[in-house]
Amino acid sequence: MHGTLIRWRDDFSVGVAALDEQHKQIVDVVNVLYAIKTGNTGRKELYDVLMRLRIFTETHFRYEEVLFKYTNFHDRDAHRALHTAMIAETARTLGIVENAVDTDVSPLLVQLSHWWVDHITGADRKYIGYVTKLGLP
Numbered sequence: 001m002h003g004t005l006i007r008w009r010d011d012f013s014v015g016v017a018a019l020d021e022q023h024k025q026i027v028d029v030v031n032v033l034y035a036i037k038t039g040n041t042g043r044k045e046l047y048d049v050l051m052r053l054r055i056f057t058e059t060h061f062r063y064e065e066v067l068f069k070y071t072n073f074h075d076r077d078a079h080r081a082l083h084t085a086m087i088a089e090t091a092r093t094l095g096i097v098e099n100a101v102d103t104d105v106s107p108l109l110v111q112l113s114h115w116w117v118d119h120i121t122g123a124d125r126k127y128i129g130y131v132t133k134l135g136l137p
Ligand SMILES: [Fe+2]
Pocket: 023, 060, 064, 119, 120, 124
């Protein structure tokens, strides 16, 4: 697909099927977002994609944070702070799309997309050794 930012690779796996499925869903939405960043997509369509991303984001972060609760993952407070900041950033972008019709949001979409790539391929990898010990499928 033209404009695809990230292609799922098996080595992105964090060893917990539910988390991998959530990451795959997020990668799909991020690719849609990245592909439409410079197109003349209508605001309504963009809003709907961002809302989907927001719901996936909040659900996914909660899931990860519940798993952290049952591990001694040393970096969980810092990781949670990254999640909190991202939820705020997504909400802020949605607010701009909803209210400021003339504002060019493409830099924000690029920023959001890159954040996700970095998070899944960076920060999330640090908890693998902890969450896999929980023995979830
Ligand atoms: Fe994640």
